[in-house]
Amino acid sequence: MIYTIVAVIAVLLACVTDLVLLRTGLLRGKTFWIAYAIIVFFQLLINGLLTGIPVVTYDEAVILGPRLAYAPIEDLGFGFALVLVTISTWVWLGRDERSKP
Amino acid sequence: MAHFTYVGILALALVAAGWLQALPGVEVFNRPRRWLAALIPSIAFVLWDVLVTQSGWWSFAPAYTLGPRLFGLPLEEIGFFLVIPTCAILSFEAVRMTLTRGGRR
Numbered sequence: 658m659i660y661t662i663v664a665v666i667a668v669l670l671a672c673v674t675d676l677v678l679l680r681t682g683l684l685r686g687k688t689f690w691i692a693y694a695i696i697v698f699f700q701l702l703i704n705g706l707l708t709g710i711p712v713v714t715y716d717e718a719v720i721l722g723p724r725l726a727y728a729p730i731e732d733l734g735f736g737f738a739l740v741l742v743t744i745s746t747w748v749w750l751g752r753d754e755r756s757k758p
Numbered sequence: 759m760a761h762f763t764y765v766g767i768l769a770l771a772l773v774a775a776g777w778l779q780a781l782p783g784v785e786v787f788n789r790p791r792r793w794l795a796a797l798i799p800s801i802a803f804v805l806w807d808v809l810v811t812q813s814g815w816w817s818f819a820p821a822y823t824l825g826p827r828l829f830g831l832p833l834e835e836i837g838f839f840l841v842i843p844t845c846a847i848l849s850f851e852a853v854r855m856t857l858t859r860g861g862r863r
Contacts, residue, residue: 692850695849703842707767711819712763712764712818712819713819714816714819715816716814735803736842739800739843740843743796743847744796744846747850748850750796
């Protein structure tokens with residue numbers, strides 16, 4: 658369950674990034690959660706294809722075992738971390754935006 | 759054709775989210791510096807992916823990828839960390855603009 662542990666750490670680091678490092682506070686607002694609900698639906702679809710076909714195969718020793726739409730549940734944690742860190746960085750970069758690219 | 763499977767799945771994701779750019783107020787592709795800078799954290803995920811792929815946590819089917827690899831990762835896997843975060847940003851911006859337009863924040 659090493660991937661499980663790493664996935665949990667990734668989630669925690671992403672939360673720290675949003676709430677402490679960049680202070681974007683996405684987790685406290687509804688915009689992120691509504692977007693995440695939509696994103697997670699597509700994640701289950703896309704990742705379901707990748708893990709179900711399978712394009713990617715996991716070593717059973719690194720995962721806990723439970724799967725959702727073919728994908729190890731750890732992927733939910735990793736996906737959440739990737740999405741939160743990305744959106745947090747995007748929002749943080751837009752803080753000073755007037756009309757610069 | 760099967761070798762295009764992973765690329766095809768990424769294309770599917772782009773199609774599912776790419777059109778959001780056309781919504782009023784969604785400005786991602788036309789903010790290329792901000793968009794690409796927001797993808798920088800993905801580098802950490804890619805580096806991690808290189809390490810754990812090497813360690814055998816997961817593996818990629820040669821049958822469903824095109825073949826070329828970089829540090830052991832199929833190019834498609836690197837593409838994944840460009841496409842998926844982009845889709846996430848587009849989704850977030852679309853939700854944000856929809857909520858803002860509705861007069862609520």
